[in-house]
Amino acid sequence: MPSPNSRRPNERIKRKYLDFQRLALGRSDASISATAEALHRFEHYTSHRDFKRFHIEQAKGFRDHLAKAENARTGEKLSAATVTSTLTALKRFFAWLAMEPGYRRVLTPADADYFTPTTRDARIASARRERPVPSLEQVRAVLERMPTGTDIEKRDRTLIAFLILTGARDGALITFKMKHLDVAAGRLEQDAREVATKRAKTFTTFFFPVGDDIKAIVAEWVRFLRTEKLWGENDPLFPATETAADPARGFHAVGVARQHWSSAGPVRKIVRAAFEAAGLPYANPHSFRNTLVQLAYKLQLPPEAFKAWSQNLGHEDALTTFTSYGTLPVHRQGEVMRGIGEGREIGSEEIAAAIAALAKMSRF
Numbered sequence: 489m490p491s492p493n494s495r496r497p498n499e500r501i502k503r504k505y506l507d508f509q510r511l512a513l514g515r516s517d518a519s520i521s522a523t524a525e526a527l528h529r530f531e532h533y534t535s536h537r538d539f540k541r542f543h544i545e546q547a548k549g550f551r552d553h554l555a556k557a558e559n560a561r562t563g564e565k566l567s568a569a570t571v572t573s574t575l576t577a578l579k580r581f582f583a584w585l586a587m588e589p590g591y592r593r594v595l596t597p598a599d600a601d602y603f604t605p606t607t608r609d610a611r612i613a614s615a616r617r618e619r620p621v622p623s624l625e626q627v628r629a630v631l632e633r634m635p636t637g638t639d640i641e642k643r644d645r646t647l648i649a650f651l652i653l654t655g656a657r658d659g660a661l662i663t664f665k666m667k668h669l670d671v672a673a674g675r676l677e678q679d680a681r682e683v684a685t686k687r688a689k690t691f692t693t694f695f696f697p698v699g700d701d702i703k704a705i706v707a708e709w710v711r712f713l714r715t716e717k718l719w720g721e722n723d724p725l726f727p728a729t730e731t732a733a734d735p736a737r738g739f740h741a742v743g744v745a746r747q748h749w750s751s752a753g754p755v756r757k758i759v760r761a762a763f764e765a766a767g768l769p770y771a772n773p774h775s776f777r778n779t780l781v782q783l784a785y786k787l788q789l790p791p792e793a794f795k796a797w798s799q800n801l802g803h804e805d806a807l808t809t810f811t812s813y814g815t816l817p818v819h820r821q822g823e824v825m826r827g828i829g830e831g832r833e834i835g836s837e838e839i840a841a842a843i844a845a846l847a848k849m850s851r852f
Contacts, residue, residue, distance in 0.1 A: 497538050501588065502527055505581055514687065526577035529554075539585060540594050547582075547602035551575065568612035572605040579603035621778040621817060622763070622771040624698055627652050630766045631705065639744045640729060644758045646709035647726055649702045651759075651776045654693050655801050658752040658773040659684045666714070667721035671707045678802065691802050696780055724748045726755075777801060781813040782820075 506524060509515040515523075531537075533550050554571045558564060582600035585591050622630075627648065634645040650656065654676050656664075663684045668677045674695035680688040695703060713719045723746055730745035749755070752773075760770050771779075784797050791806075798809040816824065 497540065498531065498536065501539060501585065501591075504588075505584060508584070522573060523577045523581070526574040527581065529574055530578055540591060542582070542595060542599070544599055544602045547578075547599070550578075551603070568609040572609050572612075575603045575605045619775065620769040620771045621775050621782065622768070624652070624779060624783055626766075626768055626771075627776070627779065628699070628702070630762050630768065631702065633766045634762055640741055642709060642712065643726060643744055644762065646705055647755065647758055648762055649705040650726075651773055652698050652779065653695050653702055653706055655696060655777050655780050656693070657686060657777075658755040659686075661726060661755060661773075662724075662749040662752055664725040665721065666710070666719060666723050666725055669706075669710065669725060671703075671710050674703070685802065689802055691799065693800050693802070696783070696797075696800065698780075698783070719746070729754070778813045778815075781809060782817075784809075785814075785816075 502524070506520055509520050509523060530550055533553055534546055537546075554566060554574060557566050559566055559570075579600045582595065582603065583597050586595040586597045586599060631645060631649055634648070635641045636645055647661070650661065651658075656676070656678070660678060660683050663682065664676075665682065668679065668683065670676075676693040676695075677683075678685050678689075678691050678693060680690040685691075710725075713723070713725075726749070727744040728747050728749045729741045730743045731739045732742045733739055755773055759773050763770050780797075780801070784794060787793075789797060794809075795806050798806040801809060801813070803809050803812075
């Protein structure tokens with residue numbers, strides 16, 4: 489068993505690399521944690537051997553080890569996604585390490601290539617699989633069934649209405665303040681200085697045309713916070729749950745606290761519970777963005793309108809909206825294909841022209 493002193497060189501260089509990912513590359517905490525876990529797996533396999541003693545045979549052996557390894561919880565073999573993400577993280581680390589002083593003599597950037605996942609695993613890991621995407625009608629049905637008797641119930645219902653009205657990400661939602669939302673103008677300011685937007689991007693979102701009834705839910709919540717709770721501009725738009733101790737019941741919810749949630753976990757729990765209560769498949773908060781792109785298809789938006797729709801989601805490139813959120817559900821794919829065969833859908837020339845126009849617009 490290596491002594492603590494023998495592990496210090498690895499610990500220092502790992503810490504330097506994780507800081508590089510966080511500060512120089514702007515990686516998220518989740519991404520950095522995944523990298524740290526990959527390094528832990530590899531070090532466990534090599535019995536924490538100093539990285540300066542790395543040899544490509546270690547990479548080869550580790551790949552074989554991962555192919556046979558089992559998930560500690562399920563007892564099943566590691567998924568292709570886990571194997572691919574682990575090897576990819578190690579490949580990036582050793583490519584970086586080969587350029588660091590003290591390691592250049594023993595490592596070359598080509599050594600990192602031995603961590604490349606197999607083509608088969610990479611394809612399986614990156615394959616798109618259909619996930620539940622709620623229709624606008626389903627979201628509205630969930631909202632109709634949600635109770636509003638308490639402050640917490642009002643907040644939870646508004647949270648779901650807000651997700652479909654703005655397409656906001658759950659990580660951003662928990663950081664919005666009252667001042668970021670202008671209900672009268674139908675406008676949401678996603679200011680990265682105060683809002684946890686993806687890649688710290690600042691942009692403006694205007695309400696999506698999902699119905700006055702949904703907008704009214706959000707408007708009523710804002711009115712409630714301002715006039716009944718007397719909250720101000722810097723108070724949270726979606727406050728955390730306030731709890732209190734009870735000798736008989738332990739800690740229990742008593743209302744909403746004048747503070748933000750510390751993570752988006754409660755948002756996902758609220759959405760899950762609401763869909764289950766309505767007897768519908770669980771749709772995570774992020775899937776609401778897919779719902780909005782499906783709505784754009786139904787509206788048959790011209791290129792300029794689709795570009796505005798795309799910007800509303802925070803995308804600089806309209807093709808990102810197509811590729812990341814525009815996958816059709818299998819049933820709709822079948823309807824479109826049958827329609828093409830029967831001459832009911834738009835022709836290939838029109839499709840090509842529309843995509844070309846969007847590609848041209850995305851460059852501006």
